[in-house]
């Protein structure tokens with residue numbers, strides 16, 4: 001079933017031994033709905049390799065107890081494993097110190113933590129927050145809530161027709177009142193990779209901290225928070241071959257120390273009396289209550305797994321997939337690619353002339369092809385491109401060129417049904 | 420062609436391509452607009468009630484094929500019916516789409532509308548098929564604006580006697 005056009009050059013040789021890697025993912029052998037699974041919804045959530053599943057099982061079978069609380073051996077083991085996971089995550093993003101890595105339930109909670117901890121303390125009436133058109137709702141709504149509560153203003157960086165941030169406009173948005181920049185590293189709806197290093201440098205020169213939503217970047221490229229020099233960096237475990245319910249807020253230690261706690265409860269305090277409570281040091285100050293211990297350890301195993309493959313090799317293979325798929329779609333009549341930035345990662349959003357994305361999604365699903373259709377929690381992007389929704393194929397390192405061919409054949413079938 | 424179990428049968432594709440009763444209705448005396456904020460679909464239903472009878476009906480909007488075909492076939496099948504009969508069909512259509520009415524075992528008045536029975540297996544698409552009916556119900560009861568996510572969500576709200 002190859003739908004490749006003869007004039008296209010053949011797909012490049014894989015940068016990875018994808019066949020061997022695929023064998024690590026039990027779910028890729030399942031046949032949901034009776035068809036071989038072509039899983040192209042990795043931006044929504046990625047799949048989990050055996051190595052991570054086994055780690056979760058081992059923890060649960062032989063290492064589980066509550067952490068930081070008891071002198072018994074099992075609790076010490078669980079605590080050590082949890083803190084080891086933090087060390088792994090710190091190394092993975094090259095944080096200077098482990099205590100700069102806070103476990104959260106995901107990107108959304110990480111951003112909400114920054115909003116409550118930093119925003120509610122340091123942003124007031126008349127202050128300004130710079131966001132961009134291509135943010136996920138989770139990097140918009142918390143700041144709107146803050147703006148409403150404090151009387152602060154939100155300024156929005158526009159994007160070009162290609163889906164690239166207009167950097168001149170970004171720079172023009174700065175004023176004396178700018179207190180924070182929130183920007184996605186990679187757009188989940190368009191795939192654009194934003195020039196965040198340059199944007200951070202500009203903000204830094206004006207003393208403005210920058211929060212980077214890295215949910216769609218960390219799974220696809222080597223991220224080095226010291227090199228970026230960002231103040232906050234948020235991401236989710238479940239997009240990174242890890243479990244749901246776990247994510248990270250990285251923050252510079254000096255900033256985290258000045259912030260107020262987000263949630264109150266056990267573990268985030270040093271002492272409590274009804275007269276006075278003393279908060280714990282970072283990162284515990286921000287980890288109230290019993291955390292998702294197993295999920296944190298699972299995420300530690302996931303970044304070990306990815307590091308074992310190599311983020312550079314992953315990036316090369318995923319670029320090949322994206323380039324090959326984009327070239328195919330560009331040649332098809334009636335297909336419009338939404339998001340044509342020069343620098344993209346792993347996301348291919350498209351619209352078919354005369355066919356609503358939901359119909360595209362349902363018909364592709366009948367061929368076993370899992371894509372996401374909808375507004376991708378990025379309604380300002382949809383408004384910008386004047387579409388109600390898009391269809392989105394998003395790649396992971398375990399996807400193959402043959403799966404891209406299946407997608408292309410599936411799209412042709414959709415067009416045939418609607419012709 | 421898609422497999423025969425597919426929801427995308429020829430009748431549905433045909434109504435999507437050439438929707439019946441599509442456009443404005445100048446003499447309308449009941450109107451409603453329906454939204455499905457989850458997918459951005461929206462739809463206007465306008466009708467002319469002559470006493471208890473639906474004398475004329477039209478719809479327009481932007482939506483997926485399932486929603487548009489459902490709207491088209493709905494207008495064709497309720498035109499000329501009484502308000503009470505239309506409400507009965509709204510209830511039956513909703514029950515079919517959500518799987519509580521087995522159209523091959525239980526009595527109903529849906530006729531060819533049973534081509535939509537397949538949505539019951541596609542939970543994310545049930546609202547697409549129901550939106551026009553939900554909007555018709557609102558129009559009949561002079562509720563100007565309705566949404567699949569409001570309190571009178573078609574998945575939860577009692578339709579029938581409002």
Ligand SMILES: Cc1ncc(COP(=O)(O)O)c(C=O)c1O
Nearest residue numbers: 106107108136138188215216236
């Ligand atoms: C760019 C971006 N930010 C934030 C999120 C929210 O992530 P989560 O739902 O894991 O909190 C997502 C995931 O959908 C995303 O793609």
